[in-house]
Amino acid sequence: MSPTIDTAHIRTAYSCSLDVAEAFRACRGQLGAAEPDLILAFIGGKHDPKEALTAAQQVFGEVPVVGGSAAGAISPSGYGYTGFEVGLAAFTGPDVTPTVFFDHDLREGEVAAGRRLGEAVRMGSSDGAVAMLMFDSVAELAPLKLHPASRLTAGFLDGLGSRQLHVIGGGLLTDINMSDGWVFHGGEVRKHTVIALLFPPGIRASTVILHGCRPVSSFLDITRIEGAEVLELNGERALAVVEKMLGIEIGTTSGQQLSLIATLGEKQGDPFAPYDENNYVNRLILRADPVRGSITLFEPDFTVGTRVQIMSRDNLLMLESVERGVSNLNGAIKGQDCLLSMYIDCAGRASVMSGAATEEAELVLATLDSTCPFVGFYSGVEIAPFKGHYSRPLDWTGVLSVLTRNR
Amino acid sequence: MTSEPISREQLERELAFYRTEYNEVGARLLRLQEEQSRTAREARRSRTVARLIREAYRIADQQMPAELLGEPLLAVIADTSVCDRAVFLREEIGRPGNFIIEQAIGASVGATVCLNPVPAFLYTTSVQSARPEASALAALIGVPFILWAYEPISQRALLLGNSTESNIHRPFEASDQELVDGALAVYIDVLLKKRAEAALHQAKTAAEEASDARAAFLAALSHELTTPLNAIIGFSELLLSGNEHGEAKRVDFLRQILDAGRGLHAMIKDILDFSSFSNKVPLLRLDWTPISTLLRAAVRACSTGSHAKGITVDVLPLSPDFQVYLDYDKFRQIMSNLLGNAIKFTGSGGRICLSSEMTAECGVSLVVKDTGIGIETQDIPRVTEPFVQVGGQHGSKLGAGLGLPIAKQLTEAHGGQLLVASVFGEGTTVTVLLPRGSARRS
Numbered sequence: 001m002s003p004t005i006d007t008a009h010i011r012t013a014y015s016c017s018l019d020v021a022e023a024f025r026a027c028r029g030q031l032g033a034a035e036p037d038l039i040l041a042f043i044g045g046k047h048d049p050k051e052a053l054t055a056a057q058q059v060f061g062e063v064p065v066v067g068g069s070a071a072g073a074i075s076p077s078g079y080g081y082t083g084f085e086v087g088l089a090a091f092t093g094p095d096v097t098p099t100v101f102f103d104h105d106l107r108e109g110e111v112a113a114g115r116r117l118g119e120a121v122r123m124g125s126s127d128g129a130v131a132m133l134m135f136d137s138v139a140e141l142a143p144l145k146l147h148p149a150s151r152l153t154a155g156f157l158d159g160l161g162s163r164q165l166h167v168i169g170g171g172l173l174t175d176i177n178m179s180d181g182w183v184f185h186g187g188e189v190r191k192h193t194v195i196a197l198l199f200p201p202g203i204r205a206s207t208v209i210l211h212g213c214r215p216v217s218s219f220l221d222i223t224r225i226e227g228a229e230v231l232e233l234n235g236e237r238a239l240a241v242v243e244k245m246l247g248i249e250i251g252t253t254s255g256q257q258l259s260l261i262a263t264l265g266e267k268q269g270d271p272f273a274p275y276d277e278n279n280y281v282n283r284l285i286l287r288a289d290p291v292r293g294s295i296t297l298f299e300p301d302f303t304v305g306t307r308v309q310i311m312s313r314d315n316l317l318m319l320e321s322v323e324r325g326v327s328n329l330n331g332a333i334k335g336q337d338c339l340l341s342m343y344i345d346c347a348g349r350a351s352v353m354s355g356a357a358t359e360e361a362e363l364v365l366a367t368l369d370s371t372c373p374f375v376g377f378y379s380g381v382e383i384a385p386f387k388g389h390y391s392r393p394l395d396w397t398g399v400l401s402v403l404t405r406n407r
Numbered sequence: 408m409t410s411e412p413i414s415r416e417q418l419e420r421e422l423a424f425y426r427t428e429y430n431e432v433g434a435r436l437l438r439l440q441e442e443q444s445r446t447a448r449e450a451r452r453s454r455t456v457a458r459l460i461r462e463a464y465r466i467a468d469q470q471m472p473a474e475l476l477g478e479p480l481l482a483v484i485a486d487t488s489v490c491d492r493a494v495f496l497r498e499e500i501g502r503p504g505n506f507i508i509e510q511a512i513g514a515s516v517g518a519t520v521c522l523n524p525v526p527a528f529l530y531t532t533s534v535q536s537a538r539p540e541a542s543a544l545a546a547l548i549g550v551p552f553i554l555w556a557y558e559p560i561s562q563r564a565l566l567l568g569n570s571t572e573s574n575i576h577r578p579f580e581a582s583d584q585e586l587v588d589g590a591l592a593v594y595i596d597v598l599l600k601k602r603a604e605a606a607l608h609q610a611k612t613a614a615e616e617a618s619d620a621r622a623a624f625l626a627a628l629s630h631e632l633t634t635p636l637n638a639i640i641g642f643s644e645l646l647l648s649g650n651e652h653g654e655a656k657r658v659d660f661l662r663q664i665l666d667a668g669r670g671l672h673a674m675i676k677d678i679l680d681f682s683s684f685s686n687k688v689p690l691l692r693l694d695w696t697p698i699s700t701l702l703r704a705a706v707r708a709c710s711t712g713s714h715a716k717g718i719t720v721d722v723l724p725l726s727p728d729f730q731v732y733l734d735y736d737k738f739r740q741i742m743s744n745l746l747g748n749a750i751k752f753t754g755s756g757g758r759i760c761l762s763s764e765m766t767a768e769c770g771v772s773l774v775v776k777d778t779g780i781g782i783e784t785q786d787i788p789r790v791t792e793p794f795v796q797v798g799g800q801h802g803s804k805l806g807a808g809l810g811l812p813i814a815k816q817l818t819e820a821h822g823g824q825l826l827v828a829s830v831f832g833e834g835t836t837v838t839v840l841l842p843r844g845s846a847r848r849s
Contacts, residue, residue, distance in 0.1 A: 018478055018512070046485075046513060082486040177571050179491065216433025218426045245434045246441070261441050312437040315444070352451060352489055355444030 008093025009034070010340045010403075012373035014075030016085045020047040021055040023086040028059045030077075036063055036090035037097045040197070041184060042070035042377035045174020046083025049182050049189040057187070066100055066195055068136060068172040068183035071347040074361045074376030081350050081378050083175055089340060089375045096339060096405075098132070098197035099124055102185050106135060106147050106192040111155035113194055118159020121196050125163060130205040130403060132342070133169030135194035136181035137380035144178060144286065147171070148228065149381040149393035150301035152194060157390055166205045167391035168401050170344035171380030176353055178380060202406045203339065206332040208325040209384050210360070210398035211277035212318025212349065213263055215309035217245060219271065222308060228286070228300035230264070233308070237293030242285075245310050263396055264297060265311040268387070277321055278387060282311055284348070284395040298381060298395055313396065315356040318349060322360050322398070326367040329400060333370055336404040341368060343376030344399040350378060360398065370402055455487040456589035463597040473601035477510030477594065484567070484590050485512050492548040492568035495594060498525070506564060513568075514548040528588070529555040530579040533572050554579045556587035558595060565591040624793060627808070631674055635667035642667075677809040680740075681793060684816040691734040691820060695847065698763050698771075699725040701735065705742035706761065712750045713759070720746070723762040728849040731771050731841065733821055741817050744810035745775040745837050752835070753779035768843035771823075776836040782829040790827055791815045811837075821845070 011034050013027035020043070039060055043052045049069065056065045072081025079085075091097040101120045103113040121131055133156065139147045149171055156167070174180040183193040199205075220241065224232035233241045243249055246261060263282040273279070283297040302308065343364055351359050361376065368374070384399040385391045413421075462483045466476050481493040492513040496506040504523045508516050522540045531541045531553050544553050550568035557564040565587050572578045642660040645652070652660070683689070702722050713720050731738075749759045763773040782790060793812045811827070814837075818825040822842040829835040 018482055080486070082482060084482065175491070176489070177491070177569075179570055214436075216437045217430050245430070245437060247434065247438055261444075262437060310433070310437070312433070312440050313444070314440060352448070355447030357447070 008095040008097075010092070010096050010373055011036075011090045012075060012340070012375040013088045013090070014073060014077050014079075014086070014375070016044070016073075016078060016080055016082065018084055020052045020084075020086065021058065023047075023084070024052075024055040024059045027086055027088050031088070031090050034090050034092050036060065036092045037094075038091045038100070039063055039065045039067075040089040040091070040375075041065055041067035042073045042085070042087040042172075042375070043068065043184075044073065044081075044083040044085040045069045045071060045180065047086075049184075052086075053184060053187070053189055056184075064100065064187075065184050066134075066197070068134065069174045069181050071173045071176045071378035071380075072350065074343055074345060074365070074374075074378070076365055076374050079359070079361050079365075079376070081176060081347065081352060087375045087377055089342075089373070095200055095202060098199045100185070101196040101198060102193060104185075104190060104193045106152070106194055107139065110147055110151035111158075114152040114155025114157075115159040116155075117194055117196050118156040118161075120159075121156075121165070121198050122160050122163045125165060125198055126201050127164045128166070128204065129201055130166045130168070130199040130203055130401075132197040132199075133167065133194060133383055134172055134183065134197075135169075136183050136191055137171030137173050138178055138181045139192065141180065146178075146286065146298060146380070147192070148299050148301070149383060150299040153383055153391060153393050154301075156196075166207065166385060167383060168205065168207055168342070168344065168385075168399055169383035169391075170377065170399070171382075173347060173378070173380040176347045176350065176378070181380065199403065203403050204406060205401045205403050206329055206336075207384050207399060207401040208329045208332075209278070209382075209386070209394060210318075210325040210364070210400060211280070211321045211396075212314060212354075212360075213265060213277070213280065213282050213311040213396055214314045214317055215265060215267075215275070215280075216262075216312040217310040219307045219309055222302055222304055222306045225302060225304055225306075228297045228302075229289075229292075229294045230297060230302070231292065231294045238295050239288050239290065239293045242288075242295060242310065261313070263311040263313075264295075264302070264308040266302065266306055266308050271307065277317070280311070281386070281392065282395045282397070299393060313348075313354060315354055318354065318356060318360055319358055319363055322363045323367060325398075326364060326400065329402060330367075330369040333402045333404060336402075338370045338372035338402050338404050340403045341370050341372055341374040341376075342401045342403065343374070344379050344382045344384075344401075345376055346382055346396050346398060347378040347380065348396055349398060364398065364400060368400070372402070452488055452586065455484060455586055456593060458483050458487055459590055459593040463593050467597060467600060471601070473598055473605060476597060476601060478512070480590075480594050480597070481510055481512045484565075488567060488586065490554075490567040491570050492550055492566070494548060494566050496520075496564040496566060498562035498564070500562075508547070511548075518547055520544060520547045525557055525559070526555065527557050527559070528584045529553070530581070530583060532578045532580075552579060554583055554587055556584065556591045558588075558591055561595045561599070563591065563595055563598075565594065620792075627793075628678065632671070635671040635674070638667035639664050639671075674809075677813060681809050681813050681816070684813065684820070689734075689737060689817065689820050691737060693732055693734055695730045695732055695849070696735050696738075697727060697849070698729050698731050698773075698846075699727055701731070701733075701738060702742065702761050702763065702773075705739060705746055708739070708743055709746045709750060712747070716750060716753070716757075717755045718750055718753055718757045718759060720759045721761065723760065725763060726848070729763070729765060730847050730849050732845050732847070733841070737817050737820070741814045741839065742775075744814040745839075748810045748837075749775055749777040749779060749835070753777045765846040765848075766840070766843075769846045770843045771839075771841035771846045773839040773841075774836060775839075776834065778834040781831040781833050781835055782827070783831045784829075787827055787829055791825065814839075 011031050013030035015023040015026035017023040073085035073087030103117045106113045139145045172181045183190045220233040223235050230238040263284050265280040265282045268279045286296045288295050382394045382397045382399040477495045485493045494508045494511040494514050497509050499505040505521050508518045520543050531537050548568045550570045552569040552572050554567040642664045706720050757778045759777045766772050791811050815825040824840045826838045
């Protein structure tokens with residue numbers, strides 16, 4: 001029997017340069033002789049998107065480029081969030097190259113866009129396949145409004161119907177301050193666009209969610225909420241409750257700094273079960289309104305009656321969670337034919353924002369056993385299968401996924 | 408013994424107690440976490456200058472021109488301070504208060520702003536009304552929240568900007584002056600250091616070139632002096648040897664000695680002139696002279712040489728009232744050298760043409776054009792260097808190579824320029840341009 005040559009592969013590259021063309025040239029060099037069929041690109045948001053796309057096209061010619069802005073990129077050869085990073089995954093061969101689905105109408109409604117995308121993916125997929133969602137997180141700049149990942153994901157899952165997929169994903173940002181976000185698709189720079197990468201049926205994923213928040217209050221009932229704007233907790237003005245906890249007054253500022261400090265967490269399952277980070281879905285605070293006494297969350301998926309707790313970031317817990325989660329993943333992928341490690345990391349977890357003494361991305365890189373290519377990016381929101389079931393958007397998490405090939 | 412059942416009231420009190428305590432402890436934990444995070448963020452910010460210094464040393468070790476070092480330093484500033492915009496500006500020379508962006512992250516290089524007065528330090532927040540200078544700077548980089556530092560001696564400034572007030576850390580505040588002043592100082596220091604290094608390198612290169620030129624000069628000088636001296640000594644020894652040479656031979660030897668002596672004399676005069684003009688600008692006795700007189704005299708002076716080679720020398724018609732303001736003797740020397748060279752490098756039966764015209768604003772253009780051997784393109788820049796004779800074996804036998812350098816020195820002493828153009832194998836054109844005001848109609 002003659003040996004078979006496996007020509008299908010995924011390779012990754014990373015560079016950081018003020019000159020995006022130079023960064024792409026460096027990445028091309030790292031990819032070696034690979035002749036990719038698809039490029040997944042995460043581009044630091046200080047680069048001009050059109051210049052970045054032109055640079056990509058100059059380097060890769062007619063090869064389709066998808067992806068978009070990222071608050072930073074992560075790879076074994078470097079990571080950062082200066083805004084000048086370029087992180088790439090290059091897919092070669094039909095056995096590993098995902099099919100790209102898209103919808104350009106997020107502005108017309110995230111649920112509907114998600115549903116259309118889900119229906120399209122359902123048609124082309126089989127149960128157990130891996131799908132990755134990416135979209136530009138920032139819908140409007142003033143006042144800041146996000147494309148809610150909860151609505152998008154709900155629509156997507158609805159569109160999938162009975163199809164059981166392993167769905168991961170992330171929101172694309174230009175920077176940690178959520179200044180903007182954009183998507184590459186169809187040889188263009190796009191806004192209000194969601195893309196889904198559907199991996200070939202022979203590929204499976206093992207995913208862990210890395211946490212880092214701890215409850216610091218007793219349970220509070222949401223007693224008044226409009227969309228993502230929480231007006232009352234336990235019948236009191238929501239902002240007053242949070243201010244009392246923090247011992248600060250938001251005053252006349254936008255309150256955006258709250259997103260650095262606290263989240264609201266909903267505990268799943270038995271509310272009186274011992275603390276387990278995996279039981280919490282956290283929602284970051286987008287802004288505060290001193291006049292309305294409200295806080296606006298990243299997602300509008302809480303309702304009146306939702307029992308929440310004020311959650312504190314805990315840098316130590318975050319690093320412990322990384323060690324625990326990566327250790328579990330190492331066990332899950334042991335002996336597997338690993339193709340690609342993908343890390344979708346909440347930008348708030350970067351030490352420049354969290355103040356953690358150790359970069360948790362560095363800890364992920366150091367503790368992950370897999371020697372397969374790795375690429376990651378700093379995101380606005382993370383999507384992953386929650387407790388092994390259906391996927392939902394998460395805040396302040398890191399989603400680490402290893403793609404493996406069926407043997 | 409059985410314990411007393413706990414009453415509902417007691418349980419509710421206990422629950423309220425634990426809830427309050429839990430909330431209190433949780434709030435303290437939250438504040439401690441935030442305090443730790445804030446301290447870490449401020450520490451990172453305060454490391455900006457230290458990181459800049461490290462980066463500056465790294466850059467200083469590279470062969471990076473001074474003009475390019477701003478961008479990597481801005482990248483460090485933008486990374487550690489996590490700002491959206493960062494630019495270095497330079498105050499334009501002779502235009503106080505006018506600044507131009509020299510290096511930028513997130514803004515346009517070359518954009519300008521006018522400030523009056525120029526603040527040494529400035530920042531904006533949402534709770535204070537912006538000064539007009541702050542509004543101008545915010546407009547310059549397209550974000551509302553700015554942080555500015557200006558150093559008046561070097562006339563350079565650093566401007567940082569954010570689109571949101573909170574950014575990651577907090578709004579800009581007065582204590583940030585230390586950061587921007589420090590960052591600007593590091594940039595100016597490394598900029599001046601790189602410039603000093605570049606000037607030193609340039610001076611070293613010039614000194615090495617001068618040393619090489621001096622060595623080449625001495626070598627060429629020795630060679631040029633030795634050749635006629637050998638002739639003089641050789642023929643003199645022949646005459647003194649006591650051998651019978653016959654009258655014709657004796658006269659020939661004496662003529663050879665005389666020619667070599669004259670050549671030597673001319674060369675030494677050239678060398679003295681060249682050396683003299685190199686050390687100081689020749690003193691000129693300027694006066695108005697009809698150009699026709701000057702050119703005809705020059706042609707007459709070299710007519711022996713041109714006749715001997717059968718070369719035609721044409722002087723294009725000149726208006727008799729066209730006068731030039733120059734030192735007659737020095738300019739005769741220029742013409743003599745140019746015509747001498749033209750005759751030297753033009754074959755028998757060739758042609759030399761002299762022309763002159765008044766240029767814009769009463770300047771003068773004087774052209775000597777020959778149909779000689781010409782000069783190869785790559786050699787043209789070298790022909791005005793001393794002792795350089797290009798053209799291989801033709802040149803090596805035809806003089807010391809000081810004619811054009813002396814003509815160039817004398818032309819420049821008149822405030823003019825000497826330009827050489829040539830096509831190899833077709834001929835050479837030398838143009839002497841005298842500055843405006845050098846010509847008139849009498």
